[in-house]
Every structure is written in structure tokens, then in C-alpha cells.
Amino acid sequence: MNHLLVFYLVSVVEWIALLSFPIILLGYHYQKYIKRITLIALIISLFSLLLRLTSLHLFVIIASQIIILIFLKKLFYKSNYLESLVLTGIGYGFYVFLHLLIAEVIISLSSYNYFELLFSNIKYFHQSITALLVLTICYLVHKNHYHLLEFRDNLKAQKHEKQFKTIIITISLLTFIFICLAAFTMLNDELNFRYPFVLSCIIVLFIILSIYLILHTQFQRKRLLEAKKFYLDQEQQVATIVEKLKKDYIGHFQALLKLCERNSAQLIKDYVEKRRLHIDSSFLSKGSFLANVESVDELLYAFLVNKRKLADLLGITLIVTADSQCDVPVSFKQIRYLSTIIDELLFLHYQASNDKEKELHFQIQKLEEGIRFQIVSDLIVSEEQSASLKLFDVMFQFEKDNATVQSVLSPVQLSIFCPLY
Secondary structure, X not given: OHHHHHHHHHHHHHHHHHHHHHHHHOOOOHHHHHHHXXXXXXXXXXXXXXXXXXXXXXXXHHHHHHHHHHHHHHHHOOOOXXXXXXXXXXXXXXXXXXXXXXXXXXXXXXXXOHHHHHHOOHHHHHHHHHHHHHHHHHHXXXXXXXXXXXXXXXXXXXXXXXXXXXXXXXXXXXXXXXXXXXXXXXXXXXOOOHHHHHHHHHHHHHHHHHHHHHHHHHHHHHHHHHHHHHHHHHHHHHHHHHHHHHHHHHHHHHHHHHHHHOOOHHHHHHHHHHOOOOOOHHHHOOOOOOOOOOOOOHHHHHHHHHHHHHHHHOOOEEEEEEEEOXXXXXXXXXXXXXXXXXXXXXXXXXXXXXXXXXXXXXXXXXXXXXXXXXXEEOOOOOHHHHHOOOHHHHHXXXXXXXXXXXXXXXXXXXXXXXXXX
């Protein structure tokens, strides 16, 4: 009975380590998954214990564990099938890779063989060392923020390219096949080249796991190109607005010239006041932009600087505040959506009457549960204007990404909460 209890407890620790690694590596919010990971570890450890009491071959037990694990992840994580495959493949593959690596070290430094490492009491030491090493790596990855975020975002997309799906399914199946082959080899006493074959499995598993890193790097490079194009488009937008403003002010100069010809100082003053052509020194000295923003990530900072340029050109005060309880960065997709929203509101402000101060408030709250964006203004959007806005399309895109959106347009009050993965 004590033997079964020890087996179960060690198994639970192993599964917690195995399940934690892919969650942390892909940048999911770990605290959100702790209870689910523990529950899955308890269930699958009990399932493994029951299988060990049978006469089934280890190859069959591992294959059954993999199938059950994919099902449980899809059920508890509410993930799509590609996510379940990847999370299982990375977790199980990395754990077995280290397990085999440590086994080779133990065998080379002692008189134990593979069979004894699997079934004698030394197996608990072997399993504990492996689990401890995996948990240590999890901590280092989390502390150094080395997450495969681009790869995760592509996994969570609603639609996947056919090539991407083929690669993911292939490397996941190869991972499972080599895990089973390694287990089969370790139990086969009649195999002449058992040690070289196990080492080959270790090398292949390392190569397979490296493919995930390669995919992440490719997605990161693609996203970087998209970001460069996005900001070039933003700068081009500013340049276009400058040209339009120059044309508008040429019209103002011509009107002022005619008033000068009439020698009417009061009419010139009224014209300047009505169209707010004077320089408001209080506006220039407000310094409200990025006030209270202490920990803004580089992408968000560049985005806000660009929007400040645009707001200044249009004579609008952009007031940005931030409250950061965690250091989760704003994604590039969210930046693009926010850019469309703020652009539309700035242009609506510009087209509105000039009888009062034009201000747009943008607040960012980085919470443990997610990121909240709030956009508030005194601007009242008419039904005719709202019919042609891209605003609603963007908010729909936010909702497709599981964000909670609340919107009022009379006056403008937008609240967008994006939960962490």
C-alpha cells in the first residue's frame, strides 16, 4: 500500500512538471492554469496507477496516457485540437527527453540498466530528479520571460494555414512515436544496439522540439515585418494629414488676406477665435501625454508617440494614463485594433465644431487577469456617422479574440477587456 502511495505522489509531481512546462514556455498566464494542471495531474496519475496494476506493455500505457492527456487538455483548457497536440507534444516530449538524458547519466555512472531504472526503487530517485529539473527550467523561463508568444498566438488563431497544420500534426505524431519507441527499446533485452538507439531517440526528440522554436522565430520575423509596415503606414498617414492641413490653412491665409485688405482688425480677430487658429500656450504646456505611464512596453510606446503626433496635428489633446500591476505586453494585434479606433475618433473630433476644448482620454490597465483599455471623450457620434465607422468592425474583432467590449457613443465611452491566455 505504501509503495502504491509513493508511486502516486511521485507521479502527481511528475505530471505537474510535465503539464507546467508548455504552459509557461508558450506564455500562458500560469496562475490561471494552476488548478487545472493539478486536477489533470491527479486524474492522469490515478489512471496511470490503474494501468500499472494491469499486465499491459509500457508501450500501450504511454500511448494511452498521451491520448487521455490530449482529451483532458482539450476539455479543461478549452483549447482547439492543434493547441492540445502542441501542449501535449512539447510537455511530454521535453519531459521524456530529460528523463532519457538523466537515465543515460545514471547508467554511465553506475551499474544500473534501463530495466532497473523503470521498475526498481531507483526509479523514484530518477523521476524526482527529472521533475525537479523540469520545474527549475520552468522557473527560469518564467523569470527571464522567454516565451514563444508569436507561436502561441498563431496556435490560438481561429483559422490556420494548411502548411502550418500539417507541420504541427507531423511533428506532434513524430514526438509521440519516438517516445513510444524509446520506451519499447528500453524494455527490449534482445536488441543489440539498444544504447545507440536510445541516444538516437534523444537526438531526434531534441530536433523535433527545436522545430517549435524555429516556427516561433519565423512568426516573430513575419510579425516584425508587419510591424514595420504598420508604422510606415502610420507615418505616411501623418504626412498625408500634414498636406491636407497645409491646404486648409492656405484657405485661412487667403481669407485673412482679404480681411486685411478691408482693414478690419475686429473681423480678423473674430475669424481667428472662431476657427481656433491661435496658439494656445496652455495646450502646449499640459504635458498630459504619457503622464503616469511608468512601465510601457516598446511597441505600445511607439504606438502612443505616433498617436500623439496625429492628435497634435489635428489640434486635439490626447491624455494617456496607465496602471500596471503586471508586465504583460500589449500584443501587435491589439495595437492595430486600437490604432483604427483612435484614428476614427481623432478624425471625428477634427470634423466637429471648434467651440470647446477637444480631448481624448486613453487609459491602459494591466491587471493580473488581463488588459483593459478605456477610451473616453465628450464627442457625440451621430447615427449617420456611426453607420460608416470601422469602429464596430474592430470591436467585433476584439470580441472574436475573447475580449469583453462595452461601448457607448453619446458621448464616447469604450471599455475593452482582453483576458490573458
